[in-house]
Amino acid sequence: MGRPPCYDKVGVKKGPWTPEEDIKLVSYVKEHGPGNWRAVPTNAGLRRCSKSCRLRWANYLRPGIKRGNFTVHEEKIIIQLQALLGNKWASIASYLPERTDNDIKNYWNTHLKKKVKNLPSSNFEAHSITRGQWEMKLQTDINMAKQALHDALSYQNTSNFTELIPEFKPPDTKSGKEFTYASSTENIARLLKQWAINRPKSSITQNSVDCSARESIPSPCTERKSGNTLSESLFWFGSASFDSSNSEIEFSGTGSPEAGFLHGESKLDPTALGPTHLSTLENLLLDDQWKECVFDESLDLF
DNA sequence: AAACATACCAACCGCCCTCCC
DNA sequence: TGGGAGGGCGGTTGGTATGTT
Numbered sequence: 001m002g003r004p005p006c007y008d009k010v011g012v013k014k015g016p017w018t019p020e021e022d023i024k025l026v027s028y029v030k031e032h033g034p035g036n037w038r039a040v041p042t043n044a045g046l047r048r049c050s051k052s053c054r055l056r057w058a059n060y061l062r063p064g065i066k067r068g069n070f071t072v073h074e075e076k077i078i079i080q081l082q083a084l085l086g087n088k089w090a091s092i093a094s095y096l097p098e099r100t101d102n103d104i105k106n107y108w109n110t111h112l113k114k115k116v117k118n119l120p121s122s123n124f125e126a127h128s129i130t131r132g133q134w135e136m137k138l139q140t141d142i143n144m145a146k147q148a149l150h151d152a153l154s155y156q157n158t159s160n161f162t163e164l165i166p167e168f169k170p171p172d173t174k175s176g177k178e179f180t181y182a183s184s185t186e187n188i189a190r191l192l193k194q195w196a197i198n199r200p201k202s203s204i205t206q207n208s209v210d211c212s213a214r215e216s217i218p219s220p221c222t223e224r225k226s227g228n229t230l231s232e233s234l235f236w237f238g239s240a241s242f243d244s245s246n247s248e249i250e251f252s253g254t255g256s257p258e259a260g261f262l263h264g265e266s267k268l269d270p271t272a273l274g275p276t277h278l279s280t281l282e283n284l285l286l287d288d289q290w291k292e293c294v295f296d297e298s299l300d301l302f
Numbered sequence: 303a304a305a306c307a308t309a310c311c312a313a314c315c316g317c318c319c320t321c322c323c
Numbered sequence: 324t325g326g327g328a329g330g331g332c333g334g335t336t337g338g339t340a341t342g343t344t
Contacts, residue, residue, distance in 0.1 A: 014313080014314075015312095015313075015314095015338095016312075016313080017312090017313090036329095037329075037330070038328080038329060038330090050329075051314090051330075052314085054329095054330070054331090055312090055313070056313085059312075059313085060312080087333065087334085088333085089332075089333065090331075090333085101331095101332070101333085102311085102312075102313090102332095103311085105332095105333075105334085106310075106312085107311095109310095109311095109334095110309065110311080111310095304344105306342105306343085306344080307341100307342080307343075308340100308341080308342075309339100309340080309342090310338105310339085310340075310341095311337105311338095311339095312336105312337095312338090312339105313335105313336085313337090313338100314334105314335080314337095315333105315334085315335075315336085316332105316333095316334090316335100317331105317332090317333090317334100318330105318331085318332090319329105319330090319331080319332105320328105320329085320330080320331095321328090321329080321330095322326105322327095322328085322329095323325105323326095323328100
């Protein structure tokens with residue numbers, strides 16, 4: 001007899017998350033860091049199962065998530081990685097740290113699958129690139145991700161949630177439409193921006209992060225717009241949750257658990273990439289010596 | 303304007319692996 | 324050391340939004 005799903009436990013709430021639940025979860029993770037999910041529902045006062053909390057955090061609330069339209073560049077990466085790795089969404093997501101595996105999976109299923117299907121195979125082959133080129137291109141992407149991560153970790157710790165709730169946008173009662181919080185990233189964005197504004201100028205807990213490797217990395221991400229997206233605001237949700245007390249979470253200039261880190265995981269497992277030869281590729285991709293590689297935008301899939 | 307079709311995506315399900323007692 | 328629980332991940336579902344007839 002199998003284990004009953006955690007969602008079926010008595011008293012466990014299902015369905016879309018409410019703002020209050022998000023606040024509780026973010027507040028809890030901010031204080032204790034991601035991980036030990038079994039304790040989260042109880043300690044955070046959530047009537048959710050641990051799995052639901054982890055998913056909500058990983059797919060929606062964690063810092064550094066970029067939502068919304070995928071760029072052509074991202075599309076290309078996904079298509080190429082999907083061709084290489086298959087439906088290993090978590091592995092693919094590790095190369096696009098700002099995107100969640102769920103997001104990539106959804107995007108593939110709703111957009112890219114059709115797109116690729118409609119591509120004449122000859123066209124695809126004609127535009128195929130050499131492995132060396134592909135590796136170089138991917139390294140550039142990883143460098144971008146590293147920069148974005150550093151940006152995220154550079155912000156100061158913040159601490160107070162208490163003045164955030166009034167910032168919620170009320171439901172659209174006029175239209176009579178049901179208020180679907182889950183899709184209202186704007187609300188969380190507003191909320192967290194307010195939090196960022198009110199955050200105390202306390203000590204920076206950045207010392208756990210060795211950013212020495214960053215210095216020579218090109219900074220394409222410095223153009224990052226200060227939009228009103230959820231992830232933008234969540235970027236303020238800085239380093240406190242990830243300081244040295246969280247021994248699982250650390251990275252140096254030579255390692256590269258950044259991707260896994262952004263998923264609340266501890267390590268990026270090269271073997272998760274499938275074929276054995278990919279671990280070699282992985283090592284190559286994660287080697288900082290490659291950061292000087294030139295990225296050729298002319299490599300076009302379409 | 304209503305009914306129906308399609309697209310989208312957050313959340314759930316279930317399997318498998320790992321870890322811990 | 325073995326079993327149970329937690330966590331990770333890919334597949335699927337269901338609700339909502341949008342487009343079409």
